[in-house]
Amino acid sequence: MIDNRKVRIMTRMSIYEKHEGKEDLKLNKYFKSDYARLQVLKTLVSITLAYAIVLVLVALYQLEYLIDNALTLDYPELGKMILAYYIIVLAVYLVGALVGYGLKYQFSRKRLKKYYKLLRSLKEIYKEEDSYRSNM
């Protein structure tokens, strides 16, 4: 015997799972801090890669100057400058990633709460069914 209430709830849950739920349930595997940390780590890797490539492009652009002044260049100063820019870029991206992914996680939790509410009402229906069967 099909219970209409169950069909309704399960349909709503299944529509959610089909759309936003896919991503939300993936995020749900992590704690907020773990998720944010993982994303920050990924951002760190990608930004480091991008920065390294930009450095190579700049170095190639200035190759003539670099070769001409190879002996007179102030390498520690140059290193400091490269590092300073790297830290600034990285800080911007990492703070952005931390805030952005944190918010994303929070929003997904809000939607999941509704999903869990549906799950609870489904559980109630199952409980009712069980008690009905045991009374028969």
Add this chain to the structure above:
Amino acid sequence: MLTKLLEIRNIMIDTYRKVRHFVNPVIKFIIALLVFSNINSAIGFNPDFAKTSIVLVMSLVSAVTPGGVMVFLAMVLALLHVYYASLFLSIIVLMIFIVLYAALMRFSNGNAIVAVLIPLLAPLNLHFAVPMVLGCVATPVSVLPCACGVAFYYLIDVIKTVAGKAIEEINLDEIITYYKDILDVMIGQKEMYIVIIVFALVIIVVFLLRRLPFDYSFLISVGAGAAVNIIGLLVGSLKFDLSISVGSIIFMSIICAFITMASDFMKRVLDYTAIEHVQFEDDDFYYYVKAVPKIKISMTNHNIKVLSPGDDDVSEGEEYPDDEDYVSAYSEQAPGYDLYSDYDEEPEPEPEGEENLAMQYAMSDVEGDYEADYEEEMTDESDYDETGYDEAGYDDPGYADTGYDDSDYDRN
């Protein structure tokens, strides 16, 4: 006039609901086709990859995969063409692509397609609509993929100008000079920086104003977005020599504001009216459910009433032909996709197996239940929520008391 508009909208919604599963891939296919043929016509150095069959196959793949795949294929195609022209140039372009991906595209969050839409629309100056739409539907993070799209557009321009030289033989000694020339052209693209900054401002302005809690915030936000676009680009064209003329900046910004409004309306209407097909199971059954959102307006059943002063009687334009239609017209549902929005669940029986009979029985059972549900909605006006269409809301108990069906008017 009003009813005509409603009917036109209803026909559009109905048609879209029926063909929805085909429309999205077809639109993506057309966009992909245009993107790939544009790349081929702009930098199609390698005739093997400019073949129609290859373009068609890539477009088909893009039609059924997420937007990011289309962007990736476009990058690969561009790279293959550049490789044919010059190995050295292709290495530089590859490096730039990696930087753009790692620093910008990675954060596209489902909006990757804008990276190819901007280069596609830019020749017509219709790309002004992209940041406005993004401001409406996305977060400020979409500034990054938007910047990436602008960069792609100007990068293709740069490749076009420098690749001519590249086809000729280049000595190793000349490579450095050649490379410097390429980067000089890229760095010299002042217009690119201005457009990126202006688009970023437009996205942020539209996003912020859109969320302010006052009436018409949507219209104001799009208007402000268009204004920022016009002012920003005009200031840019005063300082630097932009390729976009002043007239087209103003005219196309206004056109794009209207396009944004239309697309936002369509998106909201169409997204939330889509019929959902879902499958799930419990211990006893497999369910194949078709969920139809309750937002249908009956074609000829608008209950137009003429209220004249001093006249208690209400003369009715058209009556509802029967209770069922009355109910379907009355019970227009909030369009917002929400877990709690009422879906018209209609379990479809499984065609085979023993459960078939049970499912059919269940179907009639469920249908019986709908009537009860509708009745509940009719009596409970306070729960009736028309959000999404008219944010200001329209709640006049006087109308409700007379049984005046304000749901149709609420929307407009």
